[in-house]
Amino acid sequence: MYNEMSDLSVRVAKTDISSDAAEKLQYKIIVEQLDFFYGDIQALFDISMNIEQNRVTALIGPSGCGKSTFIRTLNRMNETIPGTRMEGKVLLDGCDIYQDFDDPSQIRTRVGMVFQKSNPFPKSVFENVAYGLRVNGIKDRNLIAEVVEESLKRAALWDEVKDKLDNSAFTFSGGQQQRLCIARALAIRPEVILMDEPASALDPISTAKIEDLIGELRQHYTIVIVTHNMQQAARVSDHTAFFYEGKLIEDGPTKEIFTRPKKKKTEDYITGRFG
Amino acid sequence: MKILQPTLPVGPVRVIDSLDFKPKSTGMIPRGLTLAAVLIILAMLAIIMGNIFIGGVGTISWEFLTHPPEQGMKAGGIFPAIFGTVALVILMVIAVIPVGVFTAIYLHEYTNPKSRVTRLIRVAINNLAGVPSIVFGLFGLGFFIGFVGGGLDAVFFPDDGPVWGQPAIIWAALTLALLTLPVVIVSTEEALRTIPTELKEASYALGGTKLQTIWRIIIPQGLPGILTGSILAISRGAGEVAPIMFTGAAYYLPYLPAKLNDQFMELGYHIYVMATQSPDVEATKPILYGTVLVLLALTFALNSVAILIRSRVRKKRANV
Structure with missing residues (x-):
């Protein structure tokens, strides 16, 4: 019967308000008319985009196109840079993350x-993963130990570090450090994980491990990943957005973006004519 | 085979067989000049140190280090002055480190470094570093003793004589803290600048607030720099006489300072007193030498302790 109900494009066309709200719930994050400025320089222009729940969304585009700036607006990380300004809305489950939260x-x-350069704290493996729990007021030692183990297992790092939890994070390889950073991010049980070029500084084997991990995590988390590597975007993502010069040129299912892009710019970038 | 030559537009003016380079200087003159400067410095240092050591080493004895002065400073020891100096420096460090570190954190973490206010604060700190120490002494007398101490007395002890409104070790320590504040701020800021932004972002990204990030990441990471600041503050503060002569140092005291509002004896001031106000300069000379030697050794020892703590912290940080 109403088979077309499952078809997104049909529902978007509906004007009914209640179904509009229901449709919005499908999306974990909704970005509306976002502008972003570094001082007087505008970095993002009027970006509107929906990010689906429990899917991997890849942001692609040439260097300096604003994809890293964009991903950092989704957790208010840009606020730590003095002299920046933002306009527009970012809704997480319908709440405006810039208006509805005090801190x-x-x-x-x-x-x-998860950042481009792995950035473990100069602490032990255990303390790195426990950090997020501690700053959020969890003091129960047994609980912390359990969550640390679980997070390291989810990040596919447990077997490599289980006997070295007290060793400094710096004694591990770059790929292991990056998975440690992922484990650390998982420990606070986020709903969304933002990854800013998480594998760009890693060798192919470590990169493959990270990509496998993303494949595992997508069942439980909404993931947004910035990547320079188009094969990577094609491999790991369900949805792809192409940014160029601070504008969102096109976004859609990854398959469509890579096989039938609607815009000429997208096609040129994907086929390697620039970028 | 004929090699193609680029043709000059005007043709060759003359044929250059060889270039006549000026013979190179052997570099003996700059080397000699710089070496001479180094030797002068070393000689000065050696003369000063040697003179003090030779003149003072004979005076140093267990009794000299553990007894108060006697017979108008012509005999006895300098224990009260050693005790006073150590107490003064410890109080100064306790006062200057939090204020200096918090100022640096405010400047580096809470303000936009390019803003006019921040630059103005920085200029003010640099100017503070340039104020002569005697001015700090007069300021301490007027502000700490007259205003703060006098105010405390007027409110809490209106019927007694001066309790806080008089020269005291706490006012001298605070005056010295003011003098050494710029070095603590500057070295702490230097340390904060070397903390990678990525570490702070990692803390924020895990839900750490600004305060938690400062407390758990920034201060531990900046600790060696903060300790460097305290080392510099000790070096600068321990030998200063001008700021304390109006604010708490005493000519001679039969007792040790036990309360914050007691006066105290101090090595630098003791040296000044013996050198300028002794009734018999010749008789006090060996004691004067000994006192200078003790002051130098004490400053060196206080510095060493701070350096030792810093290297411990560094090692611990490298091993975690």
């Missing part, structure tokens, strides 16, 4: 982040 730290426990 940005509240939003960041729900929207975790």
Whole structure:
């Protein structure tokens, strides 16, 4: 019967308000008319985009196109840079993350982040993963130990570090450090994980491990990943957005973006004519 | 085979067989000049140190280090001055480190470094570093003793004589803290600048608030720099006489300072007193030498303790 109900494009066309709200719930994050400025320089122009729940959304585009700036607006990380300004809305489950939360730290426990350069704290493996729990007021030692183990297992790192939990994080390889950063992000049980080029500094084997991990995590988390590597975007993502010069040129299912892009710019970038 | 030559537009003016380079200087003159400067410095240092050591080493004895002065400073020891100096420096460090570190954290973490206010604060700190120490002494007398101490007395002890409104070790320590504040701020800021942004972002990204990030990441990471600041503050503060002569140092005291509002004897001031106000300069000379030697050794020892703590912290940080 109403087979077309499952077809997104049909529902988007509906004007009925209640079904509009229901349709919005499908999306974990909704970005509306976002502009972003570094001082007087505008970095993002009028971005509107929906990010689906429990899917991997890849952001692609040439260097300096604003994809990293964009991903950092989703957990208010840009606020740590002085002299920046933002206009527009970012809704997480319908709540405006810039208006409905007193402190940005509240939003960041729900929207975790993994950075381009692995950045473990100069602490032990255990303390790295426990950090997020401690700053969020969890003191129960047994609980912390359990969550640390679980997080390291989810990040596929447990077997490699289980006998070395007290060793400094710096004694591990770059790939292991990055998975440690992922484990650390998972420990606070976020709903969304932002990954800003998580594998760009890693060798192919470590990269493959990270990609496998993303494949595992997508069942439980909404993932947004910035990547320079188009094969990577094609491999790991369900949805792809192409940014160029601070504008969102096109976004859609990854398959369509890579096989039948609607815009000429997208096609040129994907086929390697520039970028 | 003929090699193609680029043709000059005007043709060759003359044929250059060889270039006549000026002979190179052997570099002996700059080397000699710089070496001479180094030797002068070393000689000065050696003369000063040697003179003090030779003149003072004979005076140093267990009794000299553990007894108060006697017979108008012509005999006896300098224990009260050693005790006073150590107490003064410890109080100064306790006062200057929190204020200096918090100022640096405010400047580096809470303000936009390019803003006018921040630059103004920085200029003010640099100017504070340039104020002569005697001015700090007069300021301490007027502000700490007259205003703060006098105010405390007027409110809490209106019927007694001066309790806080008089020269005391706490006012001298605070005056010295003011003098050494710029070095603590500057070295702490230097340390904060070396903390990678990525570490702070990692803390924020895990839901850490600004305060938690400062407390758990920034201060531990900046600790070696903060300790460097305290080392510099000790070096600067321990030998200063001008700021304390109006604010708490005493000519001679039969007792040790036990309360914050007691006066105290101090090595630097003791040296000044013996050198300028002794009734018999010749008789006090060996004691004067000994006191200078003790002051140098004490400053060196206080510095060493701080350096030792810093290297411990560094090692611990490297091993975690």
